[in-house]
Amino acid sequence: MLLSVQNLHKTFGSVAALSGVEFALNAGEFVSVIGPSGAGKTTLMRVINGAVAPDAGEVLLSGASLTAARGRAKRRLQAGIGTVYQDFALVETVSCRQNVLTACLPDMAFFPAVCGAYGKDRRDEAAALLDRVGLSDKTDAPVKTLSGGQKQRVSIARALMRRPDLLLADEPVASLDPVTGQQILALLRDIQQTRGLTVLMNSHNVEFSKIFSDRIIGLASGQVVFDGPPAALTDAVLAAIYGSPEAQP
């Protein structure tokens, strides 16, 4: 088991974002988390990648607890997770390659890391990854000159540069148009299958999730209300996740 999430609780003020979330991911799965806005999807991602500490519960990565780890040990565990964000979270003023290379910083000695002396091997690898995501002609272009879809491709390349076991994608296509969104998900799926990667994706788009995932987890009010294959996602289940049928996306 690659990732195990056990009884996660997290409240912000009086709002319970997560209340007792539990599931596990096997290596090589593509899993979508669906649910209405405010169901706790983004909080779940942030707890799993260690950006937010849960109030209770545990996140285990290949058996090691991320929630209990501190400092250097925590950073070492975090280094095994790649994350793709809805708003890309790139440094806009530097080139695509520089952005991808920032993923190497955790493995580098202090001075080369500060100077940005990544070395030829890493630079070549970054270029190869940018080629893989279809941006071979944009390697040294500043990120601010790219379109939204292209930015998301850079963000995916950055996540892959970590050579992660687990890739988290927090609504990776929510800020893109439908056609670009489908292209990005197809790319993600393709990479997942060729690399044997495990992907956990938050999604607002049930149709896309059905097409691209092996398994779907339904989250409502901070609780898991569905966990099964896309085929089992009936209208009744969707109603349970999203409330009334009108509220469905």
Place this chain on the structure above:
Amino acid sequence: MTRAGKKRLAGAALVLLLLLAAAWVTDCDPALLWARRGHLTDLTGAMFPPDWGFFPKLAAPLWATFQMSVTGTVLGAALALPAAPLCAGSFHAPAVLRHILRAIIQITRSFPALILALMATFLFGLGTFAGTVALTVYTFAIMTRLTYEDIEAAPLSAYRALRAMGAAPAPAYFRAVVPAIAPSYLSNGLYLLETNVRHSAILGYVGAGGIGLLLNEKMSWLEYGKVGMILLSLFAVTCVIETVNGALTRMVREEQSLPPFAKRGLLFTGAVLFTVCAVTAAPPDVSHTSAQMVRSLLSDFVRPDWGFFFDLSAAGLGWLLLETAAIALAGTCAGTVLALPLAFLSAGRLVPRPVAGLFRVVIMAVRSVPFLIYGLIFIRATGPGAFTGALTLAVCSVGLLSKRFLEAIDALDFRAYHALASMGVPPLLRVRHAVLPQLAPILASAVLYRFDVNLREAAVLGLVGAGGIGAPLIFAMNQYDWSTASSICLGLILLVWAVDGLSGKLRKKLDI
């Protein structure tokens, strides 16, 4: 190493070389400053506690200072509005007119407000009228430039639509283009009002009225308690104006929803303030102006002293201009080094609020003191010369630079920073790779802009003996030696024009 890396290294080496050259030209000697540091504090110490009893006598000159800046800013900005479209390339004004207007603006922009004020005193006599004229011309030049750049960047589709429907150019411009550039125009105007208050506080040095006259007098009579009182009241005025200005600028930029009556009330208050300032302004004193003098001024001015202009020795124009540029460069560099930590310490996002507030007050205090006062303080430690000029400009640059740096820090996007954190990157490396790349272009742009300003300020440092082109220029003007003054002005225009071109190229190259 990659090609980009090599280029960057070469750029850094060039900048370092330029700085070393500037340090050599200005005789930079930090050891001297350190050895005589005691002299920096004795003058400051003599100013405090200030002479409180002097305060009632300050009201009138403070009002005159304020009056000059308000009248000058409003008139200059208003004149810029019709002039700007004539300069903008996107409107089809006659090319000859456009080039002539642009040249006039470029030439006017080459002179610091103080030199303009000195020229105005020859035509309109001593007093606030000359100061007002100088500030009007100064504001007009800068506002026209900023506004036509805005116009060139603004979309003109609405203007073209109105023209296609048969509207005349002027109404179409005022209805379709002016509303689009209004936020930027108003906030530029407010910013200039702020700088003009600072400028008008020293115009008295050349007899152009305001509190500078008093400051000069008390400084030369060694009445430091009174000087302290003047500085304190200037600080208070600066605080009030910056606070009001900050609120107004936010309102203009973010279009804070104000009820219509409040908007009208604000406009009415502004109009009343301007009318009071303009109506109560002192008339010009032309009793000392004769047609003969104006005639000799004009006829000599078109005959520059070419011998001095092409003199390559240390007493020639070339060396003086080089020294001026070196003072500006060294001052800007030292100012940047001082401003960076101050900006970080005054950023409420990074340090506790009380600490940030304290440092903001310190920055405001540094900004409120007229730069000639810093010149006079440093001269006691390092003696007359270019080094003193560089030190003065360094302290003067702190205000603007730390303000710009602070704005950059406040606008930082922390998403990439958090993304790196979740990948396990340690904090210092996150700052290096996710924060600094965002700040660098804004910092570079602010430093370039300040260098531009410092170049003009360096041209008046000579007034207090702090080196550069200022002393010979003011001396020549006071001697009515117009052909020498004219060759110095020509040199200054060329220098500013060259630096403008260079910094434009650099901006394009760095994409800032």
